Amino acid sequence: DAKTTQPTSMDCAEGRAANLPCNHSTISGNEYVYWYRQIHSQGPQYIIHGLKNNETNEMASLIITEDRKSSTLILPHATLRDTAVYYCIVRVEVGGNTPLVFGKGTRLSVIA
Amino acid sequence: DAGVTQSPTHLIKTRGQQVTLRCSPKSGHDTVSWYQQALGQGPQFIFQYYEEEERQRGNFPDRFSGHQFPNYSSELNVNALLLGDSALYLCASFPSTGLMGNTIYFGEGSWLTVV
Numbered sequence: 001d002a003k004t005t006q007p008t009s010m011d012c013a014e015g016r017a018a019n020l021p022c023n024h025s026t027i028s029g030n031e032y033v034y035w036y037r038q039i040h041s042q043g044p045q046y047i048i049h050g051l052k053n054n055e056t057n058e059m060a061s062l063i064i065t066e067d068r069k070s071s072t073l074i075l076p077h078a079t080l081r082d083t084a085v086y087y088c089i090v091r092v093e094v095g096g097n098t099p100l101v102f103g104k105g106t107r108l109s110v111i112a
Numbered sequence: 113d114a115g116v117t118q119s120p121t122h123l124i125k126t127r128g129q130q131v132t133l134r135c136s137p138k139s140g141h142d143t144v145s146w147y148q149q150a151l152g153q154g155p156q157f158i159f160q161y162y163e164e165e166e167r168q169r170g171n172f173p174d175r176f177s178g179h180q181f182p183n184y185s186s187e188l189n190v191n192a193l194l195l196g197d198s199a200l201y202l203c204a205s206f207p208s209t210g211l212m213g214n215t216i217y218f219g220e221g222s223w224l225t226v227v
Contacts, residue, residue, distance in 0.1 A: 002154075034215075043116075043202050043218035044155065057172030087154060098210065099145055100216055101170060 002103030004025065004088045009107040012082075018075040020106050022088030025069045030092050033064060035073045035098070038082040043086065044102075047073065078110045116141075116219035118203050124225045125193050130225070133188040133222045138204030142204055143167075144186040146178060147202040160187055162208055190224075198226045 012018040016037040024033065032051050036044040048055055048062045050071075055062045061074040075082055087105040092098050117136045125131050143195050146185035147155035157170035180186045180189045184205075186217055202220045206214050 031146070036218075041200075041223075043220045046215055046217060049215065097160065097162070097167065099157040099160060099170070100143060100147075100155070100204075103155070104154055 002101050003081065003090050004103055006086075006088055006103060006106045011109050011111055012075075014080060014110050014112050015077055016107060018078040018082065018110070020073040020074070020075075020086050020088075021070065023082045024069045024088070024090050027068050027090050028092075029091040032070075032092070033062065033071050033092055034089045035060070036087045036089065036100075037082075038105070039081075040046070040107065041057065041086045047086075054110070078108075080110050080112060082108065083110045084108060116205050116217050118201075118206070118219040118222050120222055122225075124227060127193055127195060129193050129227055130189065130191045131193060131224060133201050133203075133224070135150045135173070135186045135188070135205075135219060137184050137186070137203075137205030138217050141205035141207050141217070142209045143206050144180060144182050144184065145204045146188045146191075147204060147218075148172070149200040149202060149221070158188070176209055195225045195226050198224060202225075217223070 032049050034049040035047040038044045049063045064071045085105040119134045146158040149155040158172050159169040160167050165178045175191045177189045202221045203219045204216045206216045210220040
């Protein structure tokens with residue numbers, strides 16, 4: 001079973017920041033938080049991952065709480081092309097070959 | 113740098129038939145995983161191959177089998193197809209050494225319809 005809890009769906013106005021929350025209260029010390037998204041009928045796309053520090057790349061920012069029990073993915077300026085299902089996953093990274101365990105994710109709809 | 117590639121993209125099979133799906137991992141990746149994604153659900157882990165051997169397996173019956181070749185490419189075979197096997201089949205890869213990180217990358221998938 002997935003170790004994360006996400007809202008089923010969210011809406012965001014185009015051009016505004018999209019903030020997608022994720023709860024992972026049972027995360028272990030060596031588990032990273034990964035975010036993937038899946039645009040309709042395509043394979044999941046890697047977005048970002050982090051352990052305990054906030055992370056930023058060209059796609060998004062990841063904010064992880066100090067106790068690591070929750071995190072937020074931020075898309076700073078959402079566009080219509082960001083409409084997708086977003087999955088938050090916890091997984092051991094370095095030295096681990098554990099598969100990804102997907103939940104149902106959050107369906108983000110960006111509205112013009 | 114080629115990403116994960118899968119073939120075919122779409123196919124239709126009849127109940128009871130067998131199907132083979134193919135995957136080439138991302139350059140530099142030696143570990144391949146397969147996932148099944150039914151309509152409206154998240155992907156479910158089938159199995160993972162490394163050094164041409166199945167290393168981990170999810171909760172799937174023996175009708176699902178695989179193979180990894182010396183060039184790291186992989187095949188997924190499903191025998192005695194059932195209507196419930198209709199799904200998007202995703203191949204994913206990552207490097208085992210950790211030198212490039214262990215981030216898993218996915219292909220675009222193969223859509224299988226069983227009629």
